[in-house]
Amino acid sequence: MSATDAALQAAPGQKARGYWATVGRRFSRDKVSMVCAAVLLAIVLAAIFAPWLGLADPYQGSMVRRLRHIGTPNYPLGTDELGRDMLSRLIYGGRLSLLIGILPVVLAFGIGTSLGLLAGYLGGAVNTVIMRTIDVFYAFPSVLLAIAISGVLGAGVVNSIVSLTIVFVPQITRVAESVTTSVRNLDFVDAARASGAGAITIMRVHMLGNVLGPIFVYATGLISVSMILASGLSFLGLGTKPPEPEWGLMLNTLRTAIYVNPGVAALPGVMIFAVSICFNMLSDGLRSAMDIRN
Amino acid sequence: MLVYILRRIIYVIPIVIAVALVCFLLVHITPGDPLVAVLPPDASAELAAQMRAAYGFDRPLPVQFGLWIWQALHGNLGTSIATGRPVLSEVTQAVGNTFILAVTASLIGFFFGVFFGLIAGYFRNTWVDKLATSIAVAGVSVPHYWLGMVLVIVFSVWLNWLPAVGMGSGGWSWDWAHMRHLILPAVTMSVIPMGIVTRTVRALTGDILSQDFVEALRSKGLKETQVFRHVVKNAAPTAVAVMGLQLGYLLGGSILIETVFSWPGTGFLLNSAIFQRDLPLLQGTILVLALFFVFLNLVVDIAQASIDPRIKRS
Numbered sequence: 001m002s003a004t005d006a007a008l009q010a011a012p013g014q015k016a017r018g019y020w021a022t023v024g025r026r027f028s029r030d031k032v033s034m035v036c037a038a039v040l041l042a043i044v045l046a047a048i049f050a051p052w053l054g055l056a057d058p059y060q061g062s063m064v065r066r067l068r069h070i071g072t073p074n075y076p077l078g079t080d081e082l083g084r085d086m087l088s089r090l091i092y093g094g095r096l097s098l099l100i101g102i103l104p105v106v107l108a109f110g111i112g113t114s115l116g117l118l119a120g121y122l123g124g125a126v127n128t129v130i131m132r133t134i135d136v137f138y139a140f141p142s143v144l145l146a147i148a149i150s151g152v153l154g155a156g157v158v159n160s161i162v163s164l165t166i167v168f169v170p171q172i173t174r175v176a177e178s179v180t181t182s183v184r185n186l187d188f189v190d191a192a193r194a195s196g197a198g199a200i201t202i203m204r205v206h207m208l209g210n211v212l213g214p215i216f217v218y219a220t221g222l223i224s225v226s227m228i229l230a231s232g233l234s235f236l237g238l239g240t241k242p243p244e245p246e247w248g249l250m251l252n253t254l255r256t257a258i259y260v261n262p263g264v265a266a267l268p269g270v271m272i273f274a275v276s277i278c279f280n281m282l283s284d285g286l287r288s289a290m291d292i293r294n
Numbered sequence: 295m296l297v298y299i300l301r302r303i304i305y306v307i308p309i310v311i312a313v314a315l316v317c318f319l320l321v322h323i324t325p326g327d328p329l330v331a332v333l334p335p336d337a338s339a340e341l342a343a344q345m346r347a348a349y350g351f352d353r354p355l356p357v358q359f360g361l362w363i364w365q366a367l368h369g370n371l372g373t374s375i376a377t378g379r380p381v382l383s384e385v386t387q388a389v390g391n392t393f394i395l396a397v398t399a400s401l402i403g404f405f406f407g408v409f410f411g412l413i414a415g416y417f418r419n420t421w422v423d424k425l426a427t428s429i430a431v432a433g434v435s436v437p438h439y440w441l442g443m444v445l446v447i448v449f450s451v452w453l454n455w456l457p458a459v460g461m462g463s464g465g466w467s468w469d470w471a472h473m474r475h476l477i478l479p480a481v482t483m484s485v486i487p488m489g490i491v492t493r494t495v496r497a498l499t500g501d502i503l504s505q506d507f508v509e510a511l512r513s514k515g516l517k518e519t520q521v522f523r524h525v526v527k528n529a530a531p532t533a534v535a536v537m538g539l540q541l542g543y544l545l546g547g548s549i550l551i552e553t554v555f556s557w558p559g560t561g562f563l564l565n566s567a568i569f570q571r572d573l574p575l576l577q578g579t580i581l582v583l584a585l586f587f588v589f590l591n592l593v594v595d596i597a598q599a600s601i602d603p604r605i606k607r608s
Contacts, residue, residue: 136312139588140580141546148580151568152320228437232550235439236565251440255554262447269440277435284431 019292023213026289033285036278043275047094056085058092058245067261078264080250081257082243086264090271093245097272100157100239100246101227104164109219112169116176117211121184121203131177137170146229150238160239164230168222175218179211213290221283224276231272247271299596306592313588314366317581318359321573362577371578376570381578384563389582392552392559394466396544398476399483404537406484407491411533412526414492415499426492433489442482442554449478459556479555483548487540494536498529531601538594542587 017025027033046053061082068079070086077086119130137145149163183189184207192206231248233239240246242253250268257265337345346352350361365372371381407430414426450458462472502508502525511521549561556562560579567576 132308135309136316139309139313139591140316140584141543141587143543143547143549144580144583144587147549147564147568148317148320148576151564151576224435228435231437232439235550236553238568248437251437251443255443258443258447259451262451266440266444266447269437269443272437272440273435276437277431280431280435 022292023286023289026292027285030285030289032281033289036281036285039274040278040282043094043271044098046091047098050088050092050095053091055088055091058084058088059243060084067257067264069261070263070267077267078261080264081253086267089245089250090247090267093247093250093268093271096157096240096244096246097227097231097248098275100160100164100230100234101275102223104161104168104230105219105223105226107161107165108168108172108222109215111165112172113176113212113215115169116173116178116215117180117203117207119173120177120180120211121199121207123181123184127177130173134170134173137166138174142167142171142225143229143232146233147236147238150233155238155241157240160230160233163233164226167229168226171222172215172219176211176215179214180207183207183210217283217286217290220279220286224279224283227272227276227279295600298599302592302595306588309588310585311363313584314363314581315359317577317584318362320580321577322355322358366581371581372574374567374572374575376566376572376575381574384575385560385579385582388558388560388563388579389586391461391466391557392545392548392561394461394476395479395483395552395557395559396541396548398480399544400487400537400541402480403484403487403540404491404533407488407537408495408529408533410488410492411495412499412522412529415496415503416522416525418496418500423496427496430489430492430496433485433492435489436485438482438485439550439554441485442479442551445478445482446554461557479551479557482554483544483551487537487544490540491533491536495529495533498532499525502528531598535594535598538590538597542590545590546583546587 061084062079063083065075065079066081066083068075068083070076070078072078075085075087077090080086080089115130115134119127140148146163146167149166150160153159153163189202189206192202197206230239231246231251234246234248235252237252240249242249247268251265251272254265254268343352350358353361362372369382371385373379374381374384377384410426410429414423414430417423446458449456456478457475458478460475462475466472508521508524511524545560548557548559549564551557552559552561553565560583563575564579566572567579
């Protein structure tokens with residue numbers, strides 16, 4: 001409301017732009033965010049369309065051409081410890097790495113937002129039950145919790161996604177609950193209630209739009225952590241299994257090669273780093289774009 | 295103040311019980327026989343039943359939980375299935391090693407984090423700020439297990455300055471022969487707290503500088519260095535609190551770095567417990583690490599409240 005007022009006062013002749021349109025415009029003017037978005041888009045598209053890019057077979061190894069250096073003809077990024085083409089494996093690796101990094105946050109976003117909205121809007125006993133349960137999960141450092149759950153469930157892509165989702169639900173629930181509590185007592189919610197809207201309608205129609213922004217920004221930043229953790233689980237042998245190309249697992253199997261071919265051994269980590277830093281920058285960019293008062 | 299401390303401690307008790315319950319359930323809801331690691335595949339049903347009774351796995355779950363808690367309160371976390379040694383002594387030794395690593399990393403991270411955060415907040419929107427902020431973002435975004443590998447490549451493989459694995463022979467002591475083993479893992483571990491402390495202190499410094507009292511100090515004629523001293527004093531409590539929590543995260547999250555550097559701490563212990571399916575050891579290690587984390591949270595809360603009385607009221 002105040003944002004609209006400010007916009008009207010600042011530019012009396014112009015039509016006031018909506019909040020999200022303003023945020024979008026501010027965000028698209030941020031050079032760093034746009035570069036990060038472009039890098040991420042390139043990595044994601046390459047991973048999706050990998051089979052049509054004319055790459056070498058990422059599973060086809062060869063004993064005679066193991067651990068070729070970066071820049072070898074026909075192998076622009078060298079070959080791994082089994083003689084497989086690194087460029088191909090890095091691009092194909094994005095498929096699993098991005099899936100196990102991003103999906104847990106998406107799932108946790110859905111579950112955490114619902115739980116936080118319920119706890120924040122209904123308050124009382126519902127709030128106590130949800131938030132005290134969340135507190136218990138907060139008593140575990142997130143890396144420890146992720147490793148404990150995956151260690152117990154056993155290695156595998158699905159288990160690793162499940163364990164990371166469990167790690168992120170409490171964090172998103174806390175953010176969602178605190179945002180919801182802060183808008184619950186605003187006038188427009190009272191107005192909706194007075195006009196006869198039920199609890200579910202109020203939460204869905206009136207609250208969700210107001211709380212989704214901050215939660216979304218928080219979740220974008222979490223993807224950065226999730227990428228590192230998901231690949232970390234594979235690095236420990238708790239995620240993907242060989243011979244599947246996945247950045248964390250590749251880093252693990254290439255560990256013994258650091259004495260022979262350090263350049264190639266370090267490559268998968270560069271991909272994790274790039275994706276992680278881009279999501280962090282995007283989250284920062286979104287946050288400042290949404291902070292219209294400044 | 296005493297009332298506040300008591301209230302916080304009472305609030306922690308149900309958390310501790312719930313944490314123990316989660317540790318217990320985590321291991322017991324899993325598919326598969328917990329004795330699979332020690333029993334030979336051709337063991338008779340009779341022998342299996344005997345072993346189950348010896349470890350207490352034949353009783354109902356609530357009874358097992360009660361017994362486990364009762365024993366844990368008396369300092370007995372059971373016996374490691376893989377090594378046959380008491381879990382507590384295995385964990386204590388490993389916790390000591392992880393402590394050396396995590397505390398050193400925290401100190402490094404704290405020092406650089408406060409330094410970068412202060413100059414970034416003070417010279418906001420200059421190139422100094424941009425550089426410090428970039429370092430901070432890189433610190434929190436880097437996969438630290440990869441950073442460890444890169445540091446090993448540079449300092450062990452190429453330059454041959456520092457050892458790549460282990461913590462030196464014999465017991466730990468603070469001499470160069472042992473400390474050179476600590477440098478690479480500690481530096482690797484310090485980048486995350488460094489990044490987080492930098493961001494926190496930068497934001498704090500900005501907030502403090504925009505407050506009226508800074509204007510008052512300046513108009514009183516204080517030199518900029520003296521104003522800066524006030525900024526540091528105001529930012530310190532929050533920075534220390536953030537660092538306290540980070541130490542907890544490092545203690546619990548050291549597994550990846552300990553794996554890269556073969557550091558014989560709790561992470562290493564967890565790793566072997568998971569892959570040998572040594573459930574008592576897994577349970578005990580997770581419990582001890584989680585309780586440390588709860589305890590650190592409590593200490594940070596109380597310390598913060600004793601510095602800043604406003605916190606008590608909320």
